[in-house]
Amino acid sequence: MDGMGILSAPWKQLILRALESNSHLKHSSYIQLATIGLNGRPSNRTVVFRGFQENSDKIQINTDTRSRKIEELKYSPFAEICWYFTDSWEQFRINGRVDVIDGLNTDPVKLQIREESWFASSIKSRLQYLGPHPSLPSLGEQPQEFSVDPSTGPVGAFCVLIVDPDQVDYLNLKSNQRLLFTSRLNENGEKCWTSEKINP
Amino acid sequence: MDGMGILSAPWKQLILRALESNSHLKHSSYIQLATIGLNGRPSNRTVVFRGFQENSDKIQINTDTRSRKIEELKYSPFAEICWYFTDSWEQFRINGRVDVIDGLNTDPVKLQIREESWFASSIKSRLQYLGPHPSLPSLGEQPQEFSVDPSTGPVGAFCVLIVDPDQVDYLNLKSNQRLLFTSRLNENGEKCWTSEKINP
Numbered sequence: 001m002d003g004m005g006i007l008s009a010p011w012k013q014l015i016l017r018a019l020e021s022n023s024h025l026k027h028s029s030y031i032q033l034a035t036i037g038l039n040g041r042p043s044n045r046t047v048v049f050r051g052f053q054e055n056s057d058k059i060q061i062n063t064d065t066r067s068r069k070i071e072e073l074k075y076s077p078f079a080e081i082c083w084y085f086t087d088s089w090e091q092f093r094i095n096g097r098v099d100v101i102d103g104l105n106t107d108p109v110k111l112q113i114r115e116e117s118w119f120a121s122s123i124k125s126r127l128q129y130l131g132p133h134p135s136l137p138s139l140g141e142q143p144q145e146f147s148v149d150p151s152t153g154p155v156g157a158f159c160v161l162i163v164d165p166d167q168v169d170y171l172n173l174k175s176n177q178r179l180l181f182t183s184r185l186n187e188n189g190e191k192c193w194t195s196e197k198i199n200p
Numbered sequence: 201m202d203g204m205g206i207l208s209a210p211w212k213q214l215i216l217r218a219l220e221s222n223s224h225l226k227h228s229s230y231i232q233l234a235t236i237g238l239n240g241r242p243s244n245r246t247v248v249f250r251g252f253q254e255n256s257d258k259i260q261i262n263t264d265t266r267s268r269k270i271e272e273l274k275y276s277p278f279a280e281i282c283w284y285f286t287d288s289w290e291q292f293r294i295n296g297r298v299d300v301i302d303g304l305n306t307d308p309v310k311l312q313i314r315e316e317s318w319f320a321s322s323i324k325s326r327l328q329y330l331g332p333h334p335s336l337p338s339l340g341e342q343p344q345e346f347s348v349d350p351s352t353g354p355v356g357a358f359c360v361l362i363v364d365p366d367q368v369d370y371l372n373l374k375s376n377q378r379l380l381f382t383s384r385l386n387e388n389g390e391k392c393w394t395s396e397k398i399n400p
Contacts, residue, residue, distance in 0.1 A: 025286070026286075027286040030284060032232040032282045032284070033244075034232075034234035034242035034244035034280070035242055036240070036241075041276075042234035042235055042242055042244075042279055042280045042295075043234070043242075043280055043293075043295075044233075044234035044242075044281065045282055045291070045293055046282060046284045046291055076240070076241075078240075078241040078242060079241075080234070080237075080241065080244040081244065082232045082244040082245055082246060084232070086225070086226075086230075086286065091245070091246055093243075093244060093245055095242075131400075133399060134399050134400065135369075135380075135398050135399060136398060136399050137396055137399075138397040138398055138399050178335075178338075196337055197337070197338040198337055198338055199332045199335060199338050
């Protein structure tokens with residue numbers, strides 16, 4: 001266990017605590033991911049938080065390589081997650097750079113992450129990636145019956161987004177407290193976090 | 201009642217229905233507003249839906265002129281709202297141009313909207329606009345006791361955002377149906393909506 005890594009991302013503790021106190025709500029892992037559209041306008045949609053990467057503060061999201069956010073992230077690799085916990089009244093605004101891991105990635109460590117994330121998904125989630133191309137006109141066909149072999153690895157359309165946060169703005173609407181967490185790289189190239197109390 | 205206006209924005213009916221079926225949840229009027237940050241990165245935060253402007257499909261949001269989104273919108277006036285209804289599993293992605301109405305606006309009709317929105321807010325909401333400058337370092341002072349005369353009009357920091365949608369992407373996760381509503385201006389300069397069934 002990388003104690004340093006956890007100490008250096010103090011906001012991660014706040015998220016883990018919020019996830020625990022809101023765990024009775026299915027939607028507590030639903031987050032809004034904003035990106036820059038190809039037309040230069042903002043783009044915003046709900047995605048599912050799939051966890052932190054092991055021993056790090058990087059956030060994992062599964063998505064379809066054919067969805068519009070993939071094109072957008074190739075053009076501008078930055079995103080801001082807005083995560084509002086409806087029971088504890090806490091908001092996290094997480095800004096960072098996004099790495100897209102698809103099946104064509106040449107890094108074996110990243111391909112491993114993609115494979116693990118595939119097998120960690122439910123069969124129902126996996127089936128989505130066999131469906132028709134998202135956001136194209138629906139041809140009104142009868143829904144096809146797809147099936148997926150539980151032991152088969154990720155299909156081509158499956159990819160993983162890794163959000164590497166460099167700023168986190170935390171707001172607690174019950175205590176009316178707001179903290180801004182900012183990262184910088186130290187002389188060893190490691191990410192270090194500082195925090196500051198700011199006005200809500 | 202402007203029947204034409206309502207007919208021309210068919211997604212508005214879907215939102216009103218979703219608001220009704222989720223009305224037992226305080227957070228059903230909480231929406232995520234994405235804008236473009238001054239650094240060119242996306243910016244995303246939770247705001248409160250304050251209603252549609254009378255006889256229109258324009259969405260009203262109250263905010264503080266001193267908040268960062270105001271600077272951002274002056275630089276790039278576009279936003280995408282992501283509105284997820286946690287009980288009915290419906291998502292609306294509403295893209296449009298944003299008009300900022302502050303106290304310096306010269307249009308009397310807009311100033312009227314701002315005043316009405318001020319008086320429609322709770323006293324507790326109004327008090328927020330008397331607090332210290334949002335997102336500046338907190339000076340750790342004792343919270344000051346502000347008070348507001350219920351009959352006094354909007355303070356300087358109060359402003360209203362009017363989002364004028366030109367595209368709405370609707371997703372129903374229960375029926376797995378997705379509809380894309382797109383607007384265009386007809387020969388009379390009126391906004392007309394068309395819809396298309398697209399793949400989820």
